[in-house]
Amino acid sequence: MLDDITGKVMVLENHNGQQLEQQPQQQQALQTPKSGVRRSTRISRPLERYSPSLYYLLLTDSGEPECYEEAVQVETRKKWEQAMKEEMDSLAHNQTWDLVRFPAGKTTLQNKCVYRLKEEYGGRKRYKARLVVKGFAQKKG
Template identity: 65%
Template sequence: MIRSRDVVFNEKVMYKDRNTQVSEPEEPEYFGPNDVSENRVLEPVNQNDEEQGEPECYDEAYQGKDASKWELAMKDEMKSLISNQTWELAKLPEGKKALQNKWVFRIKEEHDGSKRYKARLVVKGFQQIEGIDYSEIFSPVVKLTTIRLVLSIVAAKGLYLEQLDEKTAFLHRDLEEEIYMQQPEGFAEDGKEELVCRLTKSLYSLKQASRQWYKKFDGFMQGNGYLRCNADHCCYFKKVKSSFIIG
């Protein structure tokens, strides 16, 4: 069943004048099944003519005209995962359950107008069990007031401002729990399909991923002489001779 409603806007009468001025709205034009002539033939939409969007799953990524681009994006993601030694293949221990995963596809708009195809492997973290697969998950998030304050200081004192994005940030922190995951779809190692991935590094969508990344970042900043702000644990300060750095 499809329920719909047609609304006609009367743009000739102001709302405040609705009681003093009457104007009949134009009757909308409707097309019935017998009103379609040779000049009104409706052509079916050809999906190949439309720009393909972001795939919802692995199979869909390989069925579209951008399959080669998504394949390169997945291989690039796998290269990052392997180079960071995110997991090691092992037999699933008795009593343990391997988490499922999925590919997430995004098209990023670059500053020059070009498009970058990005694929990310994420764990289905909702399958994790508290007390077994994770314990603490809290991670501080920078406050908007802190960002505004830092930007105002930069503007008032004419400081140098730089913004960066850490690639594969969550992959830089070791896991404290013993977690197993199925091999990524389409990238199971030949001859070892029965093995699973024993995660050694935090992976996207794990419940403790954000916390593990913050602990890694906090340790790095304080290890390099930065002081953590008491009012916002995501803000750091360091004096450098007669100047200073806010991070």
């Protein structure tokens, strides 16, 4: 018989001096009790910071339009249109670009207007529009 601790062979004898033949012991597999998967009983809700009403407040709170369509639909559209006209006049006066014939097979970079409501000294509000190019879409070459 093999000793589990020392790893040596052990011989067993009875009282008469005869060697006993040891039957190998069947090891019983330890079985852990199987329990079902634990599920939470808590009702899952989205966090308050992801609330749609909060997004609505963030969009409507600033008073600044995000795109041209919004700028022409608000009650201050005349002021935004004037700001866009001033920006285009400024770009033309400063000769920011030259009109050229568009090469075949090329694509243009898109642009958009960015609208900001600036507060000047004395609390007076200034409507400012900037024409910006979406340069992140530009490809090398």
